[in-house]
Amino acid sequence: MHKSSFISRFLGRLIAFIIRRIVRLLTGARSLWIGCKPEMKQRIYYANHNSHMDFILLWSSLPATIRRHTRPVAASDYWTKSSLRRFIIYDVFNGIVISRQREEGKDPLDVVKQALALGDSIIFFPEGTRNLDQNQQLLPFKSGLYYLKQQFNDVELIPVWIANLNRVMPKGVLIPLPLLATVSFGQALTFNQDKTAFITTAREQLLALNEGEYQ
Numbered sequence: 001m002h003k004s005s006f007i008s009r010f011l012g013r014l015i016a017f018i019i020r021r022i023v024r025l026l027t028g029a030r031s032l033w034i035g036c037k038p039e040m041k042q043r044i045y046y047a048n049h050n051s052h053m054d055f056i057l058l059w060s061s062l063p064a065t066i067r068r069h070t071r072p073v074a075a076s077d078y079w080t081k082s083s084l085r086r087f088i089i090y091d092v093f094n095g096i097v098i099s100r101q102r103e104e105g106k107d108p109l110d111v112v113k114q115a116l117a118l119g120d121s122i123i124f125f126p127e128g129t130r131n132l133d134q135n136q137q138l139l140p141f142k143s144g145l146y147y148l149k150q151q152f153n154d155v156e157l158i159p160v161w162i163a164n165l166n167r168v169m170p171k172g173v174l175i176p177l178p179l180l181a182t183v184s185f186g187q188a189l190t191f192n193q194d195k196t197a198f199i200t201t202a203r204e205q206l207l208a209l210n211e212g213e214y215q
Contacts (some may be wrong), residue, residue, distance in 0.1 A: 013090030019092065020060040023053070023215070030180065031061040034209065035187030036158055038063050042121050044152075045185075046145055047160040048138055048206060049125035052078070054162055058123050059093065061183040071096050072123040073112055100128060109144055116152045124148070126202065137207060141199045149191050149198070159202070161188040161209035184209045 023029070031038075047058055055072035062070055072089075076097035079089040089095040096115055098108045107113075115122060127139040149157050161180040186209045189202060 001085075003194055008087065008091045012087070013033075015088075016092045019056065023056055023060050029057055029061060030182050032182060032184040034184055034187055036156075038066060038185075040065060040069075041156055042116070042119055043070075043156040043188075044116075044122055044124055044145075044148060044157050045158050045160050046124045046126050046202070046206070047162055049127050049130050050132070050162070051130065055095075055123050057162060058160055058180060058183055069119070070121040070123060071115055073098060073125070075100050075129070077101075089119070094128070096122065109147060112144075112148065113151060116148065116155060121155075126199075134209070137210070138203060141203050143195060143199065144196045145202055146198050149189075153191050156188040157191070157202070159206040159209055160184065161186070161206060165209070 021052075028184040029214060036074070045058060047054060055074065059067060059070060059072055072093055072095045074089055074095050074097055074141075076099050079085045079095070089097060096111050098111060102108060112122060112124075121123050124145060126141040128142040129139070131137075131139045133139075148162070161182075161184045163184065186205055189205060191198065193201060
């Protein structure tokens, strides 16, 4: 478990404030609460994943009181590669890192389940990796979302569609392009299906939030 010093936590909160303001300014981001309200409820916000900035934009789109209790889930192989990245994910965003490589006898979602058991909300990307295919809206979902909802059925499951961020910050570009990014929050999903049907429904509900359908 990562432990931070008081100075690291203080700097992290300060940098988080600055990053949030910069991201919102550069992307012109707007939040659309289409199927739910920004309420202080424990939730799993699950979203499409095209960029390393996705969780930052989604996190920045939450009201401050909700944001303080919402933790992004990110891949350890990327975010623990350097001390700077570790500082950003742990101290700036209070994130949770998980391994994308399953080890025998270990559940990679254990740290996520611990956070949910403590009452935190999370930001989760069920595709498991960034979707860099411009011709495919969503990659197939991994089964992690199902197992989280199965164990924490009382936690609301909210689909969130992040639109245009892959065009605002395309791969290899350092300066954001002047396009509007939108974060659309959908209706909470119910859990009364088997794994295959649940994953299909969760994916369909996320696709239904495509910005083009909500103008």
